[in-house]
Amino acid sequence: MARRRKDKEMAANVRLMKRPEREASYLRATLKGVALTFRHMVNPHKVTMQYPEEKWALSPRWRGTHVMEQHEDGRPKCVACGLCPAICPANCIRLVPGEDDQGNRYPVVYEIDEFRCIFCGMCQEVCPVEAIHVGQHYENSEYTRDNFVYDLDRLMSQKQPSTLLWDPSDPASE
Amino acid sequence: MELEPVYQVGQLSTTGFLIASVIKVLIVFLVVLVTVAMLTLLERKISAWMQDRLGPNRVGPGGLAQPVADGLKNILKEESNPGQAHRVFFVLAPMLAITPAMVTFAVIPLASPLPTPWGLVEMVIADMPIGVLFLLAFSSLGVYGIVIAGWASSNKYALLGGLRAGAQMISYEIALGMSLLSVLFLVGNVRLPEVVWGQQQLGLWFAIPLSISFLFFWVSAFAETNRLPFDLPEAESELITGYHTEYSSMKFSMFFIAEYAHVLTVSMLMATLFLGGWDIPFWSGDNMLGMADGTVVGAAPAVWKTLLTLLAFVVKTGFFIVMFMLIRWTLPRFRYDQVMDLGWKLMLPALLTVVTVTAGTILALDSAGVAYGLVYGLVLTAVNAVMLGIFLLVLDRGRVLSGGYARQEKRAHARAVARFHREEFEVGHGAPAEG
Numbered sequence: 001m002a003r004r005r006k007d008k009e010m011a012a013n014v015r016l017m018k019r020p021e022r023e024a025s026y027l028r029a030t031l032k033g034v035a036l037t038f039r040h041m042v043n044p045h046k047v048t049m050q051y052p053e054e055k056w057a058l059s060p061r062w063r064g065t066h067v068m069e070q071h072e073d074g075r076p077k078c079v080a081c082g083l084c085p086a087i088c089p090a091n092c093i094r095l096v097p098g099e100d101d102q103g104n105r106y107p108v109v110y111e112i113d114e115f116r117c118i119f120c121g122m123c124q125e126v127c128p129v130e131a132i133h134v135g136q137h138y139e140n141s142e143y144t145r146d147n148f149v150y151d152l153d154r155l156m157s158q159k160q161p162s163t164l165l166w167d168p169s170d171p172a173s174e
Numbered sequence: 175m176e177l178e179p180v181y182q183v184g185q186l187s188t189t190g191f192l193i194a195s196v197i198k199v200l201i202v203f204l205v206v207l208v209t210v211a212m213l214t215l216l217e218r219k220i221s222a223w224m225q226d227r228l229g230p231n232r233v234g235p236g237g238l239a240q241p242v243a244d245g246l247k248n249i250l251k252e253e254s255n256p257g258q259a260h261r262v263f264f265v266l267a268p269m270l271a272i273t274p275a276m277v278t279f280a281v282i283p284l285a286s287p288l289p290t291p292w293g294l295v296e297m298v299i300a301d302m303p304i305g306v307l308f309l310l311a312f313s314s315l316g317v318y319g320i321v322i323a324g325w326a327s328s329n330k331y332a333l334l335g336g337l338r339a340g341a342q343m344i345s346y347e348i349a350l351g352m353s354l355l356s357v358l359f360l361v362g363n364v365r366l367p368e369v370v371w372g373q374q375q376l377g378l379w380f381a382i383p384l385s386i387s388f389l390f391f392w393v394s395a396f397a398e399t400n401r402l403p404f405d406l407p408e409a410e411s412e413l414i415t416g417y418h419t420e421y422s423s424m425k426f427s428m429f430f431i432a433e434y435a436h437v438l439t440v441s442m443l444m445a446t447l448f449l450g451g452w453d454i455p456f457w458s459g460d461n462m463l464g465m466a467d468g469t470v471v472g473a474a475p476a477v478w479k480t481l482l483t484l485l486a487f488v489v490k491t492g493f494f495i496v497m498f499m500l501i502r503w504t505l506p507r508f509r510y511d512q513v514m515d516l517g518w519k520l521m522l523p524a525l526l527t528v529v530t531v532t533a534g535t536i537l538a539l540d541s542a543g544v545a546y547g548l549v550y551g552l553v554l555t556a557v558n559a560v561m562l563g564i565f566l567l568v569l570d571r572g573r574v575l576s577g578g579y580a581r582q583e584k585r586a587h588a589r590a591v592a593r594f595h596r597e598e599f600e601v602g603h604g605a606p607a608e609g
Contacts, residue, residue, distance in 0.1 A: 025570045033504040041223045041500070048228040 060163070063119045063134035066112050067162045068155035076156060077131035080105040084123035084132055092116035093123060107152060114140060115148040121163070133162035183475060185468030186293035198299050206279050206438065211241035213434045213495065220499045244427075251423040256328060259420060263326035268421065268428035271319025274312045275435035281305040282442045283367045285452045285484035287464030289475045294468045297452075297480060298367065301466065305366040306358065309443060310351060313398065316436060317343040320400075320407060320417045323429070327420035335416025338510065339400060339407035345517035346397035346404075352525040353391040356384050356532040357447050360554075367463060370451035374461040374472070376551045379450040383554035386528050386562040388448045390521055395444060397517070399436040401498060403505040406513060441494035442487075449490045452483035511584075520569075528561055 049056070058064075069077045080097035092115075098108035121134045137160035142148055186194060215230065215237065222229030230237040255264065285297040302308055317340055324336015357380055358364060361372035373379050381388045397404040408416040418429045445451060454460050460483050462472035473479075508516070535557045544550050 027566060027570045030505060034500055037224045037500060037504045040226055041220060043223075043226065045226065046223070046228050047226050048222075050228075 058136045058138070062136050062138070063121045063163055064137040065114060065135050065140060065158060065160065066117075066123075066150065066155055067133045067135040067158045067160065068110070068152065069131050069133065069162075070156050074156075076107060076110070076152060077129050078107045078110060078127075079129050079131070080107045080110075081128060083126045083128065087122050087126045089120060089122065090116045090118045110152040110155065111149050112155065113149045115145065124163070135160040135162050179472070181470040181474050183287075183289045183294035183468050183470055184292075185466075186295065190292045194295050195299065198295075198297075202279055202284070202299055203276070206276070206435065209438060210431055210434045211245065213437065214244065214430070215240050216495070217434075217499055217502075220496070221503045224500075224503050248424050248427040253423045253425065254420075256420050258328035260326040260328065263322050264420075265425075267319050267323035267326055268425045268432075269319070270322060271316060271432040272428045272435070274315040274319075275432040275439065278309055278312050278439045279442070281308050281366055282439075282446055283370055283451055284487055285480045286460050286462055287470055287475050288477060288480045289470075294464055294470065294475070296367070296464050297484070301365070301367060301464075303365050306354065306364040306369070309366075309439075310347075310354070313436070313439065314343070314347050316432065319429075319432065323421070324407075324417040327417070329420050331413040332417050332419045335407045335409065335413045335419070338409075338413075339417060342397055342400070342404060342406055342513055342517075345514065346394040346521075349390055349394040349517060349521040349525055350398055352522075352529055353387040353394065354447070355529050356387040359533055359536050360384065366446055366451075369447060370453060371461075371463040371472075373450045374453050374458075375546060377548040378551040378555070379448060379453070379455075381448040383551045383558060384448070384532070385555070385558045386565060387525075387532070387558075388444075389562065389565075390525055390528070391448065392444065393516075394521065395440040396498070396501065397513070399440055399498075400433065401437065402502040403508050404513060405507060406510055409507060411507075437495060437498050438491070441491045441498065444494050445487060445490035449493075451490075452487040454483060454486045524565055528558075531557060531561060 071077060080095060082095060082097065085091075085093040085095045092113040094109060094111040094113075095107055096109035097105055099105050119134060124133050132155075135158060137158070140148070218240070219229040219237070230240040233239040233243045255261070280299040281302055283296070283298040283301075288295040288297055320339040320343075321336045324332045324334070324339065327333070357369065360376075360380065360383075361369050363369070363372075376383065396402075400407050406416075407413075408418075413419070418426055421429060452460070459473050460479050462470050462475055464470050464475070532554070535554055539550055539553060544553070
């Protein structure tokens, strides 16, 4: 027939497969689709999580906003050794060390820019006195960029638990 | 037809008629506006449930006040007027879209007639003797708003959307009217309360004896309301949002309200024409027809019957609305040529046949002296079931709507035409030069 010649004339020889009726039928596909959507509509299992009220459980390895540990009398545990600003790959920790009458070092200024921080957790790993930790926390929102620079007081007043990468009963991981 | 008992309730005085009409207008208009607002919420809820989500649930109990928040937002938003747009028509278009959508509720009977101490109150705002014609006339006015919006926006996507809307709505208006014809044959009247009365007398809702007309009416109702799978005038993926691309704030919202009002009208209309209107199934206590002179034919009217029938009407309308939404979130959009094929090549010839056969059956039944009742209806049911079966078989073979087959035949035809013209050209002018 002339059909073969027609196909030759086409630039790209596209042939449509003859599909069986049960696949090609618009009617059956429609009914199937309506049944499917209806099943989902009446299905009481919905996946939405009511976010501010409900939250996912964080992984124990989650590394979030920092926490500074403190002694019972409210002094920071930090001894201003300078290891964390040295190892910080994002260079987001600013530390000015001081020394009191007994020769104990303490941080005069300790600031972490949470905007620059990449939450690698190296500051926690390197800290010799287990003072700085990354916490299980992720809701950081502020009205200004300046507010993301956490000073010592703010770091000490963070409420969230520190990451479970660090075990408080075995502080030095020994 | 045997003689039905007649109840004299009494006619309303002119003042009473005016007061009753004003009350009816206010109530229906308010209820319709609130319902339309709630439909936008329902749409979002249903789509969410289908996708295993919860949907809006923050504003008010269970999200019920979401439409209020949406409306407030739309009113407070900045209105943008494109510089190239034709200002007059640009402003006029949303009004033209929303007015017909709001007018059509006037002729739909909502419940059985209500007897009051002052006389009989029909539960329809305007009991026009030309109800169906009025409805058709006004629902087809809706296309003007869309076409003018598309043209006045001076935006190519909006223009395309408007053109598509025009083509689609005019094409499916034919199918809509034709599928209505069978109903009108059967009732012999275009007054909508009479249509309800006809179904009560037949003992069957017209969806059963006129099943194929019902199917066609339903499909063309989707096209008339521009809902998926016929939402080519909007077609987000191709035309941004089609005719209302350039509209913002409350003007956009008016198109939105018009669409949902159309959904509501069409659902009410389908409930009235094919699901017995406010008729309660398997109960003859509500089979009544109110007359303009304050008499009621059939069962005795009562206030509680009015309330019950109103409930039945709401349930039926709700069924169609939910089906509209179910279909919208299930089916993908048709291609433009598929829409036109379905309308002109499939539905028009099929409907012409259906109308002829139905009219013939009715004529035969009448000449045979079969009384208008259950037997009459069952014969029609059988005839329609056969036609429906044939139609569904043809449709199931997938030659019209399945992309592959339709395209293949079209392509072959286009090639044949092109070759014919080329050969003619070659005969007349000799072979074309190489390159």
